[in-house]
Amino acid sequence: MAEMKPIKFSDEALALSHKIMKRYPEGKQKSAILPVLHLAQAEFGGWLSAPVMDYVASLLSIQPVEVYEVASFYSMYNLKPVGKCVIEVCRTGPCWLMGAEDLVKFIEKKLNIKEGQTTADGMFTLKTVECLASCGTAPMMQIGETYHENLTFEKCSDILDNYKAKGENVSHWRKERITNHSDIKQ
Amino acid sequence: MGRQLLINDLDKEGIATLPGYKAHGGYVALEKALKMKPEEVVSEVQKSGLRGRGGAGFPTGMKWSFIAKPPGVPRYLVCNADESEPGTFKDRYLMQRKPHVLIEGMIISSFALGANVSYIYIRGEMMYQFHILEKAIQEAYDAGYLGKNILGTGYDLDLYVHCGAGAYICGEETGLIESLEGKRGNPRIKPPFPAVKGVWQCPTVVNNVETLAAVVPIINMTGDEYAKIGIGKSTGTKLISASGHINKPGVYEIELGVPVEEFLYSDQYCGGIRNGKKLKAVVAGGSSVPILPGEKLLKTPKGEPRLMSYESLSEGGFGEGTMLGSGGFIVMDEDTSVVKNLWNFTRFYHHESCGQCSPCREGTGWMEKILHKFLDGHATMADIDLLWDIQSKIDGRTICPLGDAASWPVASAIRHFRSEFEEYVKNGENMRDIQHYYRVNNLQPA
């Protein structure tokens, strides 16, 4: 069981979320919900638990249900625990034409999981996603903020081995972007 | 190669930074525009004939002229950088390599519309480009192009990037506005149009990345000169995202009016079909537009060469033509199964339907299931008619155009490739092989 840590943003993430809230007119801080949920996901292990969503609601001074309904609408929010590294393979038309289906099968076999599942060591979760605006370099997958394009089985295999060797948590909103957000305008 | 106005100098060093961009003529248009009256800027854009590059092709100057101006109410410009139409990747390409052209275009456009706060709504997956834009915006603030009293003119503008979180429907302009307000991206019933009641119920203009970037060359060269490029009502240049079975996939800037055949086969552009295969079909403007067999794409119903323009691509109407759409040019070679491709697109629309309208929510799901039957080898001839029937009952009966976008690919695939559907009925046993997706999507046979 996870130990009961109080749910609270790091100082950097808190400062950044306040900066983000100020971008919207007085009283419209609810608009910050999507970016702040991304931050929350980066801060709390790659997924949004109910207590984390409640915390975000309190930060934005809105009702928890307003956060739940948003979090469940958008595909980038994970409402279940995920591995350290979420592999998002594009499965839409143009990528499919270029072999995305076989790529998914290859990764399933390599990691011995099915789409939607997490490896036993907690390293990888495999997701399929819709067109990521990279169709000219298909097939492709996204890991964290990085697009891996023009994939072949070998290339994909090497990339995954690399992530595994590093063993780090990878999220869409990278840690260093949170700690060093001087170029993020409030 | 025709003229290029947007991606002409991507090879120049530092073009993604403010000094590099300025060294190649950047922010000259802004200085020029700020010496004009806002109405004069709008008028230049009207004269240019620029049409929205996000998909619908609505004249930009006209859209701007509709913005309501109630006293004391703020107005907003929102850039649609949600780019999620399958087959489209030009906006991401442009923002990553030349972020300042979008920022300059947005400052000029915000000035023209009288907006003092503007947003770029970028899809959440493009976190990398999000940070590129943040950095570029900071550079623009530091140079006095954003913030209070821009270049001493008394005009104030704040520009922010807002990120989405994965939902195709947030590309639809009212879905985008809802999302910017921090809600689910459910499109709104129109009217009222965003120009009257948009974000936070204030007058709002939503424009695509490429549309706003094109304002920069328009101001530089004047609207009249811009209108001389292109053909007829398809003025200027257009970014085309070319993907699929071609030798040279990528983003190309064309002068509107280039023959489709030249675009597809010449080495300047797509470089022909890869592996020496023959062309089967093309989806010429992003997944939502009708699919056309190769020969109908290359020639209009009158037998003339078809051109890459709004008018020429739609010549022949929905029966024989298609649309320029967002410029997502998806090419399929002779080995491609149109039925399978259609299943993939239909699965996409089902997945992305926001669920507000029954025809779209239910219809896309039914169509997906029926297409599974084809791929799984137990469809009947009656299923072809059933598919046709369902799509015809979605088209035009929904809150937003996603419903239409889901039905047109089905209608056109059946219209032009009926025999292929029949082949799946007759010979399905030998053709089935998508068990994988079947499983992962947890779908039961219909």
Ligand SMILES: Cc1cc2nc3c(=O)[nH]c(=O)nc-3n(C[C@H](O)[C@H](O)[C@H](O)COP(=O)(O)O)c2cc1C
């Ligand atoms: C389902 C759906 C998705 C859309 N996605 C996008 C998109 O990703 N980017 C975009 O610019 N326009 C998109 N549009 C079109 C927008 O609603 C809108 O017409 C456009 O942003 C207007 O800008 P423009 O006039 O500059 O083209 C979409 C429309 C629909 C119906």
Ligand code: SF4
């Ligand atoms: S047409 Fe589909 S996506 Fe658009 S509002 Fe209706 S249900 Fe939502």
Ligand code: FES
């Ligand atoms: S279809 Fe995969 S990136 Fe567009």
